[in-house]
Amino acid sequence: GGEAMYTEKVMELFMNPKNAGRMEDPDGVGEVGNPRCGDIMKIYIKVKDDRIADISFETFGCASAIASSSMVTEMVKGLTLDEALAISNKDVVNALGGLPPQKVHCSLLAEEGIQAAIEDYRAKQKAKSGAAAPKS
Ligand code: FES
Numbered sequence: 078g079g080e081a082m083y084t085e086k087v088m089e090l091f092m093n094p095k096n097a098g099r100m101e102d103p104d105g106v107g108e109v110g111n112p113r114c115g116d117i118m119k120i121y122i123k124v125k126d127d128r129i130a131d132i133s134f135e136t137f138g139c140a141s142a143i144a145s146s147s148m149v150t151e152m153v154k155g156l157t158l159d160e161a162l163a164i165s166n167k168d169v170v171n172a173l174g175g176l177p178p179q180k181v182h183c184s185l186l187a188e189e190g191i192q193a194a195i196e197d198y199r200a201k202q203k204a205k206s207g208a209a210a211p212k213s
Contacts, residue, residue: 083140084174086148091140094147096154100133105201107193109186116142116183120150120190124198129153129161134190141176141183145169149187158195164188 083091100121107120116138123131132154134146149169153161166188170176176184 082177082180083144084176086172086174087140087144087176090144090147090173094134094143096133096147096150097135098133099135100131103194105194105196105198107190107195107197109189109193111138111142111182111186113182114139116186118142118146118186118190120146120194122194122198124158128155128157130155132194136186138186139180139183141180142186144173145176145184145187146190148172149191153191158198161191162195164191 099119100123103121104124105122107122108117110117116136118136118138119134121133121135122129132150134150136143136146145166149164152168152172153164156164166181166184169184169187170181173184
């Protein structure tokens with residue numbers, strides 16, 4: 078077993094995750110899955126002035142995935158969308174004080190979830206401006 082290798086930070090966020098839960102009426106939603114284990118993460122964002130004004134997550138996954146979700150939501154809140162896109166899973170792992178090597182892949186969900194949420198937001202913005210143009 079590779080348990081008991083989590084940092085205190087990981088355990089703390091696993092027990093008391095920040096920004097957990099569904100968001101009503103989000104501007105963007107990203108849903109990503111980890112094919113290796115079947116775990117799923119959903120990220121909800123509200124965007125204001127090109128910044129992440131609010132964020133929450135729902136993760137059905139392991140302790141690393143939940144701690145990574147919680148950490149990444151804290152890291153990107155208030156950032157511009159481009160700044161948020163630049164956050165990598167390595168940044169998340171570092172902020173967690175490290176993850177056991179066999180659990181590093183779990184943090185990828187956090188990076189991909191943010192990216193998917195921002196892509197969803199941008200696609201919706203495009204669709205909106207497209208809808209404003211005359212169509213036959
Ligand atoms: Fe599935 Fe960690 S084992 S995300």
